[in-house]
Amino acid sequence: MDPQNPNGSLPENNQPAEPGSPVNEVRGDGQPISKVQEPVQQDHHRRFASTFVIAITLALGMLIGTVVTYGAKGKTKDTSDATQLSVPSPRQLGNQFTAVSKQLEPTVVNINTESTIKNPHRRFRHMPPGGNNNNNDNNDEDQGPGAENQNPFQDFFDRFFGGQGGQGGEGGPEGLRQQSLGSGVIVDSKGYIVTNFHVVDKADQIRVNLMGDPASVSYPAKVVGTDRETDLAVIKIDVNHPLPAAKMGNSDGMQVGDWVLAIGSPFGLKQTVTAGIVSAKGRNIVPQRQFQSFIQTDAAINPGNSGGPLVNLDGEVIGINTAIYTESNGYQGVGFALPSNTVVQVYNQLIGPTHRVERGSIGIEFNQDSSTNPAVARVYGSGVVVSTVTPGGPAEQAGLKRGDAINQIDGKKITTGDELVQEISNHRPGSKVKLGYLRNGKQEEASVTIADRQKLFGTRLGTEEASNEAPTPKENKFGVTVRGVTPDMADRLGLTGNHGVMVQDVKPGGFADSVGLGRGDIILEVNKQPVSDPAALDKIEATLKSGQDVVFVVRPAGGGRDQGTIFLGGTLP
Helix, strand or coil, X not given: CECCECCCCCCCCCCCCCCCCCCEEECCCCCEEEHHHHHHHHHHHHHHHHHHHHHHXXXXXXXXXXXXXXXXXXXXXXXXXXXXXXXXXXXXXXXHHHXXXXXXXXXXXXXXXXXXECCHHHHCCCCCCCCCCCCCCECCCCCCCCCHHHCCEECHHHHHCCCCCCCCCCCCCCCEEXXXXXXXXXXXXXXXXXXXXXXXXXXXXXXXXXXXXXXXXXXXXEEEEEEXXXXXXXEEECCCCCCCCCEECCHHHCCCCCEEEEEECHHHCCCEEEEEEEEXXXXXXXXXXXXXXXXXXXXXXXXXXXXXXXXXXXXXXXXXXXXXXXXXCCCCCCEEEEEHHHHHHHHHHHCCCCCCCCCEECCEEEECCCCCCHHHHHHHCCCEEEEEECCCCHHHHCCCCCCCEEEEECCEECCCHHHHHHHHHCCCCCCEEEEEEXXXXXXXXXXXXXXXXXXXXXXXXHHHCCCCCCCCCCCCCCCEEEEECXXXXXXXXXXCCCCCEXXXXXXXXXXXXXXCCCCCCEXXXXXXXXXXXXXXXXXXXXXXXXXCEXXXXXXXXXXXXXXXXXXXEEECC
């Protein structure tokens, strides 16, 4: 006890001490206790409370996690009866496209050709399948090729594989080996194949790869016959077993909107099938090519499809893919196939004894628009108005004259030039037809004997079909066979004075071939010496010796009256 306050009473002022003041209290043992220890004790209690809350929170979280985990495990257990997925066995869906593809694919072949480009500035001078006509828009025959780069209807095989901008195209080094790709379709189990002429044109070697064969296995092919007019060719391979052959259909039965498939080897990708519809029929896409009336389709056709079949959903070939319309050097949804009816007609003649196509002609020319020009029809009468009669030709012999309007053939009405050409060309040379025509408003009739179109218009056809009776090139230094230019030919070509000689045939690998001379070319001079006839050429040739330079002045084949001349030369071997 405090000796001064033994009863533990309040201080004299009877007021309690201020909290935290240094007022002493007395413990049970009589020792004073300082009040400043109270905040420390309170902080200890707060820490204990915080720790307790944290522990409770953790315990509660663990409890909740346990409950959730238990619930998830429970759900998994509830789906223990789920069935695992599986892939079914392959099965046929019965698609008609699939059936046709399987049927036709074995008949479609891949064609590889190899050729040597000689004098490349002339190799692509002629445009298969056509061009313009140097503004000459008349005639019932071929009008002569023009500048290929002016026509957006490109021969796509030539453009992409050796033509403009293609492999081995113009401007390449002389003697360049060019490899090309194309397609074809087997039409006879003995190995006869239909393709495009431009696929095999000037090929030194042709090899064919069949479906299912390794890329290293191919068969050599030989050309049976070609027809530049329709851009068709027939080749043949020899195998020791029958080949699957495609069935030809009737293209006249196809209608706009019918489904079709195009099969071939675009860009060398063999057995590629694309689908589309017939977009149009009777497309005459190349000027002055009366024998090329195409089926238009939007089935994808690309480089390498050339020569492959266009087929209907009955699995019949109704066309041979030939060209595309393009302004971007690629497929743009517009392709063209030569109708199967035309293909059959040409094929049957190419496999014949002569291996060439004979087309009839009556020897006339006409303006293409006369049948649709109202003024011409009112003045001369309805029909195909004759503008020129070939001297000595069938029409002249039958009495036809300029200004006659032909309106009937064997009683069948004729209204357009295309109809006239089709009817006449389908007749064999030597056969006769009855022509009905208007002269001065009066209906007349004449019997006309059909002539061979090549003989009548050989110069105009140029290299395409320059002569029907070209002999084998004789053995000489030039390796070329020529014939004289008649006055009529000279007049048509605008040749004056020295008429020159026309090339009938060129020996493959000979000197003329190496410098670029071709069938239908007109040789005007050799080493500055004029050539007036075959005898003059022989005389000049006899004076030349091996190692001498030889330069020809040539009027290229297929040109009109305004066509210029070019120089072709080389060193005589």
